[in-house]
Amino acid sequence: MKKIDILKKLRSSKLRPTKQRVEIAKFLFEREKTFHFTVESLNKLLLKKSISKIALATIYNTVHAFKAAGHLSEVEVRGNKTYFDTNVSNHHHFYDSENSELIDIDANEIVIQKIPKAPNGKKIKNVEVFINLKN
Amino acid sequence: MKKIDILKKLRSSKLRPTKQRVEIAKFLFEREKTFHFTVESLNKLLLKKSISKIALATIYNTVHAFKAAGHLSEVEVRGNKTYFDTNVSNHHHFYDSENSELIDIDANEIVIQKIPKAPNGKKIKNVEVFINLKN
DNA sequence: TTTCACTTTAGAATAATTATAAACTAGATT
DNA sequence: AATCTAGTTTATAATTATTCTAAAGTGAAA
Structure with a gap:
């Protein structure tokens, strides 16, 4: 840029x-x-x-x-500090708690087959998937 | 109990x-x-x-x-405070940012069809889905 | 170039959480 | 049952992330 x-x-x-x-x-x-x-x-x-x-x-x-x-x-990441991401498109994250590292996952890398409907009067804004990692 | x-x-x-x-x-x-x-x-x-x-x-x-x-x-919820849950089984959440409310979603209510493999040397610990709500 | 609303800044204030260290207590030992 | 001790509670101080404040600075419109 x-x-x-x-x-x-x-x-x-x-x-x-x-x-x-x-x-x-x-x-x-x-x-x-x-x-x-x-x-x-x-x-x-x-x-x-x-x-x-x-x-x-x-x-x-x-x-x-x-x-x-x-x-x-x-x-949103477990912990005390707030994380920001220069990727503003709809996407997901790996989270490696060992070194507090976030890794982007493209939206099309995850396909959700079944999802519950939103509670009374509410709508779904977006769906975020976190894949927590271990060694 | x-x-x-x-x-x-x-x-x-x-x-x-x-x-x-x-x-x-x-x-x-x-x-x-x-x-x-x-x-x-x-x-x-x-x-x-x-x-x-x-x-x-x-x-x-x-x-x-x-x-x-x-x-x-x-x-993990966006915001300053840490939330706890008496449900310790593997499950997911609706999050209503209007009133900072969490609602449990049973693990079997969400089926994920496609998921990326973990990065080099890492394994997947668990997968958490957040469905953010709006009015 | 003057003006003014927007911005930056240092430092104070706030809020959530953790650390400290003295007083307390559950439960083992006598 | 009295004693002991490691684990626990407590009030308070300390820490950490973030926001507020109010004074000084600055883009850009006129």
């Missing part, structure tokens, strides 16, 4: 392209593979990579803004 | 049946349906029900001891 696209991405989602947002967006979205992270890990990685220090609160703000704009998805 | 069974349950899992543990165990396990809770909600409910006050730290200790002994399972 080029710089111009990052700017488009931000503008189209009504996020003013500030220095910090562009820097974080470049770091998150200018990569081939999808990327899983917590705010803490992202902060550490940004500290290593960048010249300018970005406040932790800004990283929280920015990540949540990207999530609200649909550029990041939040992944 | 009778009181004698609670004592057996605790003894068989090498948990000394203290007053607090018996009280919490009775509250959690002497019921028909499975029960979902957070430490906070359990604390509030115990305060209402019981005569004796149990320290919050003891509730954390006890819930984790029950989990370690296999009497409770931990459910």
Whole structure:
């Protein structure tokens, strides 16, 4: 993803392209593979990579803004920290609790044959499958 | 579940049946349906029900001891608090984010037809399906 | 270039959970 | 039954993740 696209991405989602947002967006979205992270890990990685220090609160703000704009998805994982995923398409996850690692599984890699109907008055929003791993 | 069974349950899992543990165990396990809770909600409910006050730290200790002994399972839910479930059999969940409610789904209510193989050197521990609900 | 709503920032505040260390107790030993 | 001891409870402090606050900074419209 080029710089111009990052700017488009931000503008189209009504996020003013500030220095910090562009820097974080470049770091998150200018990569081939999808990327899983917590705010803490992202902060550490940004500290290593960048010249300018970005406040932790800004990283929280920015990540949540990207999530609200649909550029990041939040992944529920057992544990204390919140994980985010640059893959915002409908998909599933392997979760390796040994090293707290998430691995994406394409939606078409899992086929569900039978599923219960939603309770009274509710509808199914989406289905998420977690395959927990062991050694 | 009778009181004698609670004592057996605790003894068989090498948990000394203290007053607090018996009280919490009775509250959690002497019921028909499975029960979902957070430490906070359990604390509030115990305060209402019981005569004796149990320290919050003891509730954390006890819930984790029950989990370690296999009497409770931990459910991963998006959000800040940790949910526990008195249903320790292999099963799945509806999650209603409107009111943060979990509903059990029996293992045989969901049939998965196709599943990817585990990554190099890893094995599949278990598969958890979350059906997220909307109105 | 001026203006102003939006943003960033450091630090304080909050909330969930875990650690600490002193007092307590179940159950074994005498 | 009295004593002992390792395991347990408790109040409180500490820690950790996250959110709030309010002052200073900044994109971009006019």
